[in-house]
Amino acid sequence: MTSPTLSAFPTASISQPLSIRNGPRRSTALFTLVGLWLAIYFAALFAPPLLDDADASHANAARHMALSGDMVTLTVNGIRYLEKAPLPYWLDALSFRVFGFNTFAAHLPEAIGVLLLALLGYHWATRAWSSRAGFYAGISILTATGVFLFTRIYIPEVLLSLFLSTALYCLLQASESSKGSYAYVMWTALALAVLTKGLVALVFFFGAAVIYLALTGEYKNWRALKPFSGLLLFFAIAAPWHILAGLRNTGGMNGHGFFWFYFINEHFLRFLGKRYPKDYNKLPGYLFWSLHLVWLFPWSLFFPIAILQGWRQRQTFRAYSNFASRTALLFLVFAVLVLVFFSISTNQEYYTFPVYLPLLALIAAALVRAESTYNEDQRSRHWIGYAHATYTAIGIAAAIALAYGLWSSRNLPFVPDIGEMLAHRGVGDYTLSMSHFFDLTGPSFAALRLPAALAMLALAVGPVIAWRLRSKRQHLASTTTIALTSGVFLIAAHIALIRFAPMLSSANLAGTIRQMEQNRSIAPDTQILLYGDQSYGSSIAFYLGRIVYLVDGRSSSMLFGSTFQDAPRIFLTQDDLLHIWGTGERKILFVPLEKRDDVDKLLGSHKILIKETSGKALFTDRPLDH
Structure with missing residues (x-):
């Protein structure tokens, strides 16, 4: 019987040494992944303090839960806060009870969510393609810009991604396995996704599942998904909170209570852009799509490789003959569904967080295939070279800009309160999460010397080393160097965020x-x-x-x-x-x-x-x- 891992590669790749396709040993890979997580995410749990707006507001709701024991009605500053699903606040309340009311406790569940998401990506891509693809998927999740940026404040997207990805993985496993446990884990993960973000989790999962099952013909194995007993399990987990919240919160504005505000206002009217009150913004379409090159950077540089390899593998994918092709199909269907949905709906930059794992895993698999045919496949080799050239050019340009900022501010005194040095332009009236980046000014570098110097060194040296290693056919070392370079840059970015604390936190x-x-x-x-x-x-x-x-x-x-x-x-x-x-x-x-x-x-x-x-x-x- 053909191995799903090897059959996912083109015929030319089979002639390559096995070491080209294999990654580091499992123990080494896990050690590296955990090490990256500790350096980038765990070390960042202690500072800065909780930020104003969503970060501290959500922590306040969890604090009330921890102190009052009321696990049904969210409350902020004594006022009902009915627009959010409860699971993130339950996790925070538990963390507060264990570690106290501090930044570490508030952000710990989210940081653990990042680690689990990376480990899931590692396991899934290893199962589908190869150990090297799994390793690449794991390190790309940990070092992608968007994953880092959108876990600096406590929002539920990383937990939603974890539960939805788990449900999708179990969907694949249950449809081709006689083990009913996968189906029950799928329904459990889906229920937890609903308790994390609401009904949108059902839209994404069932939308992707229906299209996937129809295309592959696996709907014929519907009994393996345990639809009847699984639905009972789903409702047993997800329904009680919704029922209790509805019964305990009645008689609000115009007689409306939780059911209207949560299901109608926060789901359907938000999708249509008619939510009350309108305190949000929407990205223009061109930015919504193009910014994913930033959110998935530096791995988005290998998008052309993924497109090229996907086109070459289209016949294999159409056959859906193995776990690898079915994984690729499900990833594509899910990613397109989420991206199109939020192109129509109101959105924030981080709403498409759930597509990060599927897209990064597809990029990882394509990069491994390109590495395995590097000597024979001139076109793939050229595209890899273009990616490294672009990365090096971006790194050098950014390093020069940072060096100029450091040089121009060399005689300025260090100002602990960076808010005094910013422009306060109010781009998007600060209703978009990245608005404050437009407030940076030249004099603000006086407060950012350490992170600017660290980022400058990483971007000036790392991309060059990665390109050099690639030219020597040391592919694993080259790709790992990209991850390490990004990791150092993200650490520098977090130090910069700490410098912004007086402005962003009270x-x-x-x-x-x-x-x-x-x-x-x-x-x-x-x-x-x-x-x-x-x-x-x-x-x-x-x-x-x-x-x-x-x-x-x-x-x-x-x-x-x-x-x-x-x-x-x-x-x-x-x-x-x-x-x-x-x-x-x-x-x-x-x-x-x-x-x-x-x-x-x-x-x-x-x-x-x-x-x-x-x-x-x-x-x-x-x-x-x-």
Whole structure:
């Protein structure tokens, strides 16, 4: 019987030495993967502090769960937060109970999700193609730019990717295996995906599964998927929370409760771009597609190799005669479905995270096939050369730009608060996750010398070494060098993110309030107010561990939950602020940069500045109690 691993390669590749197709030993491969994860992801768990907006808001919901024991209704700053599925918050709540309320605990489940996703990619690609393809798939997942960027804040995409990929893998295994355990794992993973991101998980899985089963004819083996008992298992896992959440959260805006807001508003109306309230943006189509060259960088440089090899293998794929061809078909169907779906729907840059594993695994398999025919196949050799030439050119250009920035800022003093050096252009009104990159200025390099120097060295040296190794036919070493270069660059990027902490997080201002309470400059449990939406300073509520009153902040994620009759009275108008300011107990007002002009007009000189950082300020209504 033909091995699925070898039959996935062109005939020419069989004549190559076995070592060309084989990767490092399993123990070495796993050691390398875990080592990369420790260096890039685990080491990054301790800093920076939780960021404002989604990061601290989601952590706040998990904190409430951990303290209250209410595992059904998500709550942020005392207000119902009904738009999200619960599983990520359950994991965070468990992590908080074990490790305390800190950045490490908040981001640990997500970091573990990255490791498990890489290990799944390694196992799946090894099973489908070869041990080297598996190794390449694993290291590319760990070092792809998008995987790193979109796990710096706590959003559920990496967990959704893990559960959906697990379900798809078990779909393949169950359809050709007599073991019912694969089918039950598939239904379990699908239920967990729904509890992670909602109904979109069903759209992606069943959409891909139906097309795949129809094309391959494996729908005839539908009994192997355990549809009846599997559905019972699925509903036993996924249904209870939805039912309880619906029963416990009724009587909101216009009589609507959880069922309308979660299923209709957050799923169907969001897809149509009519969600209430509209506090999100949409990428233009050309950016949505082309930015995947960035999110999958540096491995996206080998896209042409994947297209070339896929075209050559099209007859093999059409036969669906082995696990490799069926894997390739399922990956393609799933990736196209997700990309087309979010081309039509509203989107954020990270929404297509679930396609990263399929696309990177296909690139890994194509690269291994190209390496195995490197001596005979001139066309593949040229495309690999073009990829390395492009990588080297990008690396040298970036290194020169970084060197120029370092040189131009050589006489500038180091400024710990990088927010003072940024442009604050507000591209996309900061509703797109990458908007802050447009705020960089030349003087900001004074605060970024270490990460800029580290990135400059990696990009100047790594691509050249990888190209040199490739020219010597040391393919495994060359591809590993690309991964290591990307890993060093990502470590530098995380150091840069730490430098941005004063701008992106208000944890230091929360620390100032705690310190003043401890030294009796202000009374314990002083009333804290935040001007604007809670997302502007969500880390203050998290690190203080208490409710923050919102002035002119009944908006975005707070809006629907505030319409329930039992919602705490935390929303104040500008007139309310003027009425209570300077009377009764002390007030401390947090003001984001975006609202400074409004507050200056409203309060004028009737405020005392306590602390200011990156344009964000703490004001009080009377002198401190020294």
